[in-house]
Amino acid sequence: MENRIFNKEMECMSRKDMEALQLERLKALVDYCERNSEFYAKRLAKAGVTADKIKCLSDIEYIPYTTKDDLRDTYPFGMLSVPMEDIVRIHASSGTTGNPTVVAYTREDMEHWSEQVARLAVAAGATKNTIVQICFGYGMFTGALGLHYGLEKVGAVVVPTSSGNTEKQLKFMRDFGTTAIVATPSYCMYLAEAARGMQDKYPMDMYKLKYGILGSEGSTPEMRAEIENHWGNGFFCTDNYGMSELNGPGMSGECMYRDGLHINEDHFYCEIIDSASGSVLEKGATGELVVTNLTKRGLPMLRYRTKDITNINYEPCKCGRTSARMHKIIGRSDDMIKVRGVNVFPSQVESALIGMTEISPNYLIVLRRENYSDSMEVRVELIDGGLLDRYGELVALQKRIQDNIKNILGIAIKVTLVEPNSIERFTGKAKRVLDLRNQ
Amino acid sequence: MYIKQLSVFVENKGGRLAEITSVMANADINIRGLSIADTTDFGILRLIVDKPFEAEQKLKAAGLTVSLSDVIAVSIPDKTGGFAETMKAVSDKDVGVEYVYEFVPRNASHAYFVLRVADNEKAVAALKAHGCELLEGEEY
Numbered sequence A: 001m002e003n004r005i006f007n008k009e010m011e012c013m014s015r016k017d018m019e020a021l022q023l024e025r026l027k028a029l030v031d032y033c034e035r036n037s038e039f040y041a042k043r044l045a046k047a048g049v050t051a052d053k054i055k056c057l058s059d060i061e062y063i064p065y066t067t068k069d070d071l072r073d074t075y076p077f078g079m080l081s082v083p084m085e086d087i088v089r090i091h092a093s094s095g096t097t098g099n100p101t102v103v104a105y106t107r108e109d110m111e112h113w114s115e116q117v118a119r120l121a122v123a124a125g126a127t128k129n130t131i132v133q134i135c136f137g138y139g140m141f142t143g144a145l146g147l148h149y150g151l152e153k154v155g156a157v158v159v160p161t162s163s164g165n166t167e168k169q170l171k172f173m174r175d176f177g178t179t180a181i182v183a184t185p186s187y188c189m190y191l192a193e194a195a196r197g198m199q200d201k202y203p204m205d206m207y208k209l210k211y212g213i214l215g216s217e218g219s220t221p222e223m224r225a226e227i228e229n230h231w232g233n234g235f236f237c238t239d240n241y242g243m244s245e246l247n248g249p250g251m252s253g254e255c256m257y258r259d260g261l262h263i264n265e266d267h268f269y270c271e272i273i274d275s276a277s278g279s280v281l282e283k284g285a286t287g288e289l290v291v292t293n294l295t296k297r298g299l300p301m302l303r304y305r306t307k308d309i310t311n312i313n314y315e316p317c318k319c320g321r322t323s324a325r326m327h328k329i330i331g332r333s334d335d336m337i338k339v340r341g342v343n344v345f346p347s348q349v350e351s352a353l354i355g356m357t358e359i360s361p362n363y364l365i366v367l368r369r370e371n372y373s374d375s376m377e378v379r380v381e382l383i384d385g386g387l388l389d390r391y392g393e394l395v396a397l398q399k400r401i402q403d404n405i406k407n408i409l410g411i412a413i414k415v416t417l418v419e420p421n422s423i424e425r426f427t428g429k430a431k432r433v434l435d436l437r438n439q
Numbered sequence B: 001m002y003i004k005q006l007s008v009f010v011e012n013k014g015g016r017l018a019e020i021t022s023v024m025a026n027a028d029i030n031i032r033g034l035s036i037a038d039t040t041d042f043g044i045l046r047l048i049v050d051k052p053f054e055a056e057q058k059l060k061a062a063g064l065t066v067s068l069s070d071v072i073a074v075s076i077p078d079k080t081g082g083f084a085e086t087m088k089a090v091s092d093k094d095v096g097v098e099y100v101y102e103f104v105p106r107n108a109s110h111a112y113f114v115l116r117v118a119d120n121e122k123a124v125a126a127l128k129a130h131g132c133e134l135l136e137g138e139e140y
């Protein structure tokens, strides 16, 4: 894959220059918010922060955090900082509870957003010659239109197929010679499986697919390898990250080296904090990502708590970019549990279990306090009767799961095999942790 | 040459065994032999029943993890050292024995043993050469 960079000036800037630019933009943003946002003006005044109090980047710590609740509480337009006539787009994300979160963009915001996405699209392999199908659902969700505008800015041929209608998707892929797709990892996999299912009629070499720009849901390295193998022919996929509160996709994305997601630092100033105490952690530490969108004006975001857990690497990358790279999202701060001082996310346990056909995908983490120390047990449901013939095979399975989890978490745990359907199922978000430590 | 053995995965919680055996009783299935291997966490219940396929269906329907496999059922001569001699006949052929338990077929005057070995064919040949009587099909 050819290594291209969309905006060398911004993506390869020296750390010193980047920090100077960020500081300048941060001051301008605080000043802007004071003068244009009723919501922020009140909040900044209460905290005693003014633009001239910001002398260096770490002075950002004077500014209070913004949360999703702030957006909900001010639904729909309470955080708008320009008159409605200056807004050119509104998106909303459907909350599972309460009000949706509404975000709004000025024309300038849209320009910035497209620029941000264009950079990650180029890092993911897009060029003027790319023919890309956008298989995200269009609508209020920022994913489809975000990638759409960004890829148009690159000059790629955008085919807005939206999600679903798999046979049509595959037909267009073959007939148009589509070279890239934008999709969730699971849909990308589903398409590949469907294509393989029709091989007799349409051999796999009828597809010219080279790149997958995946997003909107996380994927493990194993899942990604599986997707790439399924498409074959050197199909290569990258991840990107964003959320509607921060424009949408475009905050960061992987390059061909896939060693972290390059952050568009001239637009997004990132901090890592301890979720529980709210204090800022040192560089390189793992914690909750807090983002200030330095260039957003329609609905500014100061120190937005993403609730996503990651860490940031400030070393330059082999690809030539000097922009900091964030680790793939490790978990959600809401889901984090502490076991013997180690942060554990259910998603990590899940990734250790993925692909094991002997057990069901359902699991339960049980935490106990024994002899003043935490113990962690993972219960999994045995569904493969074939292992029952020999007792040793069950013990070997138990050990294999135990080792997999230990490799990921770094702590020893106990695995218990239980009967199928014995772990309670919850509709919607499954409850994965049973904490008995305070009983 | 072989008979069907059911293996059922059971968590070690009280009453599970009673539940499983009552599934059998309700379906009018007779248990002829039974063995449990367990650790502190879980166990495997091995069953010889008169209607193995039906029993497998019933247990699966009850939500249990079940498998059906071929095991050897051998008659052991009713004399001192009879069991030891039979085992030796198998081990002399380098066939590993994983487990053994007793069961009593219908209308039988003496006990049989269920033998789970690493290599069924080799074990059967050894036992036959030794003059042992093997149970097969559904005659139990």
Ligand SMILES: [Zn+2]
Residues within 6 Å of the ligand: A255, A256, A257, A258, A262, A317, A318, A319, A320, A321
């Ligand atoms: Zn890179």
